[in-house]
Amino acid sequence: MFSRTSSQDVKSRAKAGAAQAKAQAIRAQGRALQAKEQFTPLARSAQLTASQGVNQARSWAAPRVEQAGVAVQERIAPAVSTAMISTARRMQPVQSRSRRRWPVIVAGIVTVSAGAVAAILLRGQRANRFSDQPAAAPPVPPASGQAASDEPAETAQADVNGQVRTP
DSSP states (O other): OOOHHHHHHHHHHHHHHHHHHHHHHHHHHHHHHHHHHHHHHHHHHHHHHHHHHHHHHHHHHHHHHHHHHHHIIIIIHHHHHHHHHHHHHHHSOOOOSGGGHHHHHHHHHHHHHHHHHHHHHHHHHHHHHHHHSOOOOOOOOOOTTTTTSSSOOOOOEEOTTSOEEOO
16 A cells, blocks of 8 residues: 555656646747748748649650550551451351341242232223223225125224234
8 A cells, every 4th residue: 555645746746747748848839830930931842843843744745645645546546446346257156047038038029919919900901991992983884886896895893902803
């Protein structure tokens, strides 16, 4: 156990240490303020120098980056594009022809049926055209004076299909 004197002694030492620490903190704060005042202009100068260096580096690098971009666009990009296209064509599976026959067959059937319908319609129009014309007048019998002639009178009739027949 501790005696009263030793505990008072510890408390007084602690108070003295705290006061000493407080004084050191105040001195350190003063030195930090002095350092801030000294280094602020130096830091601003360093910032200005660095920004000038960055601007110089950017002005030097910009045209070179542009030249590189043009070179990639003109030389490398076409080669890469050609390689990608040829690879894509090689990767594409072979298409079977048997699956493509049915559209051709359907198109052929449609074409043939359309032709047949057109032929039927044209044939019907041709038959109507000939039947709409009035019938030819019957031949006039020869007059009584001509009946005595020795030559027989030839009469011709035309059929609907345009063929001529004699009686």
